[in-house]
Amino acid sequence: MSDLCKPRLPAIPLHRLEVPLPHLLPFAIGTFDTIGPLSRAAFPHRHTFYEIVYVTGGRGAHVLDLAHRTLEPPQLCVITPGQVHHWADADGLAGQVVLFNEDFLPPDSQDAAALRTLATRPAHPPGDESGPIAALLADMGREYRELRSGYQGVLRASLHILILRALRAGAPDGRLPDRDRADELAAAFTRLTGRPGAARRSVGSYARELGVSAGHLSTTVRRATGRTPASLIRQQTTLEAKRLLTGTRLTVRQVASELGFADPAYFCRFFRRETGLSPGRFRAGAVGKHHDPRIGSIAAAPDDP
Template identity: 75%
Template structure:
């Protein structure tokens, strides 16, 4: 049975097609792993769409490219592609894809803010070369697939622990030799903040409303996020608003006024000034340039976000 289903929406509505995780009984876990064939045809969808879940794709073979938040990267197996909820991605001219697809919801993750933050870091790259981690990651994923299919006693715990190890090894592949920062209050708050503004309706959060949602003062939020990320909460909110606007301009037929509203702006004129300040282009210029040209640095710059905590 396919593990993915989609909620189709007309192209002229604010929402892109949304893929949801559908796990068949008797697993009852918000988790699935398998090949592109066993997960289903939507695992290699060639049209822009979003996910309501996390996806880690281990590509071991095939041709084509992966496009993540407008950044187009030709496939060069073995590699990992990490997609977080809300990101827009698709496979371009992909053929004969092989490997494993791992799907899971946030509540399946270990209660460790480092894992969520790490996934957001990894998702800033359309493709992650594995280097010396290729062997260990391949063996780990094969073991995870066996655990998932055999469902031996305790398999849920094995899968959760293995997922944590997979995330750590993926970080090592992206940052060879670099030590990871220890967990702590600044990291926890900053991770919760970045998830909040990247989630549904996140572009409508201000620094003050974000602080209220997280149970801290705006000044304390400013200090903790700056300490953990090197950026201010306001700067991260502006980056998220710009990214959401880029997604909608590139992947829907919404008017500039509609994009402005969906990106969290009440005044379309202010949105146009904001977008030009952040990208160097008006929304209309960006939409005209983005079609078929993901290599313009002004188009790709927002997707190449700095590492999250």
Template identity: 65%
Template sequence: MSTPRRGDLPLHRLDVPLPHLLPFAIGSFDDIGPLSRADFPHRHAFYEILHITGGRGSHVLDLTDRPLDPPHLCVITPGQVHHWQDAEGLTGHVILFNEDFLLTHPEDAAALERLAERPWLRLRDRHDDIAHVLDAMEREYRALREGYAGVLNAYLHILIVLALRACDDAPGTERAPASGGRAVDVAGAFTRLIAAPGAAARSVAAAAKELGVSSGHLHVLVKEATGQTPGRLIRRRQTLEAKRLLARTDLTIRQVARDTGFADPAYFSRFFRRETGLSPGEYRAAVTARPGRVAGEKHHDPTLESLATARTPTVG
């Protein structure tokens, strides 16, 4: 966990455990550890999906208190503020991953933002299907069989699709009101906007114009709600799209630069190295050589802090 400045909320980062070399972890609340049920407000630099099958207490997300009434599914996106209140006996699954794990299905980033608008989704008739996928995902994670990274990617995509169906099935599918106010609303609209297909080249000014606010006001609201600036979130989205194109297509570096909003390939290369620690060519060579992990990547983006030596997944 990073050391916050006075007045800042703690920012939890994802420590990827050995022998796993993925920006992904799944386990029970006990497996993940005490921070999985932290009772103090904090933010994440990664995604978290909570599948709650039992327990008492409540979960506070973006200042809104939601009592437990299992079974629930909850998606927490990077930057959201949350904590547990009087929670006891929590059972179920905790899934942690960063944006790099969405490269196979980049559309899942927008889907996760949509699901985050319906926290504490009651699963009803979808619970058995979702529980089955999560059980299979955890078995695959622990077995470490050949090709497990691709299987986990597929399971995560299936889980997200099933959760969206549960969201569509649930009564009152409009966004639940949040007491976080305008900052939460605008930040949510902004993150959906930059996650939309073809939005990699969007500027802060263009996003502000589309949302009907000034660039300065957008900066204040997004920083208040997520702890990050709009520019930083756009750079993260550009980096993720560049990684996807480098890993999954045969486009040239020049073409990848163009498709992610950079007219100058040289500037794109400098940008990519600053964000990841590797040149675009080095990234493509490394991810092709070892699917599921990029050897040597520095991960300047705070979605992945370090490799841990513990066997069980942890947050810090």
């Protein structure tokens, strides 16, 4: 049978955090029950966001990228964007679930690389870190529920500590991995894309500034971050667009021009593809009625192109 005649297999469902407006925090923490039924989904799916699960009770198995690991609580599971996972024959799952987008991580940290390291295993016991991890998650839950002054900074700092403790627990000798040259180059590239005008620059121009070839930059950045340089540039461009739309009175056409888009219509298509909203709707929501910055669940959405 030719490829044209073969039935098309259904796409793996892609879930994303429900954070359509800029004042909604791209972070959530709760139990399996408060986060929602998709937090214990029994069907293979993937995310646009990171998920850290600290399982303290229940039975069954966690399946991550086809690797099957029987649950033996307490266990820590880390899922990164794009990985396929599900819970198999799970019953009575208990514990804490932490969900967050990459833009919630400190911009110059190595947390994203650490999370990819942790995600190489479907689950692992926290060992001596079990008590500190449980206490840290409890404190993060209180900060998230109470929304006291400075809670965003506390949650970011606590998430960083949680990642370090998870790394320490997963290291055979309790030592954290050293930062290598690939991480250094990727971090330098990320810092450059944070400057104004990132959308106007090509990957080649960044490579020249960093003193490497475009091919080497692409290979190194992908190995260190799991993403292409072009996707990181798109991410930074989207972030700058959000800043301009919410923090200035520039028209959409002017925002497009500031970002280096010659065609405002193309900018609108770009922004909708990256955020799910038109620039106008995004801005209207940002300056409208204040909403609770917490989110309580994840929702299914069509696959990204």
